[in-house]
Amino acid sequence: MLCDFHTHTSLSDGVLSPIELIRRAVVNSYDAIALTDHAGPGTMERIIRETVTACALARSHWNILAIPGIELTHLPPQSIDDAARQAKEAGAWLVIVHGETIVEPVEKGTNLAALHSSHVDILAHPGLLTLEEAQQAASRGIFLEISARHGHCLTNGHVAALAQKAGAQLLLNSDTHSESDLLTTSLANAIIKGSGLDAAACHQVRHVNPQPLIQKLHSH
Ligand SMILES: [Zn+2]
Ligand SMILES: [Zn+2]
Secondary structure, three states: OOEEOOEOOOOOOOOOOHHHHHHHHHHOOOOEEEEEEEEOOOOHHHHHHHHHHHHHHHHHHOOOEEEEEEEEOOOOHHHHHHHHHHHHHOOOOEEEEEOOOOOOOOOOOHHHHHHOOOOOOEEEOOOOOOHHHHHHHHHHOOEEEEEOOOOHHHHHHHHHHHHHHHOOOEEEEOOEOOHHHOOOHHHHHHHHHHOOOOHHHHHHHHHHOHHHHHHHHHOO
C-alpha cells in the first residue's frame, strides 16, 4: 500500500496541475494521495474548490483515493483553529498544519496550536518537537509527519524517537512539489528506516496508521 497525505500543485508552489499530479500518482501505483496546497484565510476557498473538483474527477475514473486537503502555512498560531474549521466547512477532507520545521521561520507556538485544534488531522514536519507536543499529538489522535522533503527531513530521527516515546502515530509523506518527489515503496521504506525506526514500526507507519485516517476520509 502506498499512501501520501501531503503534496503541492500549481494551486500553490507545486509544478503540476492537480489532475496531472494525481495522474502521476496513479502511474506510480499510489493507493491514496492528498492534495494539500499552501493556504490560509482568503486563499483557501478557491484552492479547496478547485482541489475538490479535480479529486472527484480522478476518483470517478481512476483507481485511486484522491483526497482534497489543505496545508495551513505560516499563519499566526492564534488563527489556526478558526482557519482549520473554515477549511473543513469549505470542503477540505484533510487539514494539515505546516509545523515548526527548522529550515523556515515558522512562528513558535504553531505546533501546539495545531495540536489543540480538533479540525487538524496532521502536523507536518514538526521540527524540534517537544515531548509535551508529542504527548498532545498522542492524546488528540493527531498524526505527526516523517518528511521526505529536503530540509524538513533533517529532524525526522528526533520526531520519530519522540513519537515512539509518547505513543503518537506517525505518517510518512512526500511533501511533493514536482513529479520527481513522489514516493515509491522502496524510497518510503528507506526514509522510515533512516529515521531510526525498526521493521515493525516501519510496517506500522506505512500500513497500519493510514487505515483509520482513510476510513474517516471515506465517510465523505
Ligand atoms: Zn511548498
Ligand atoms: Zn509544509
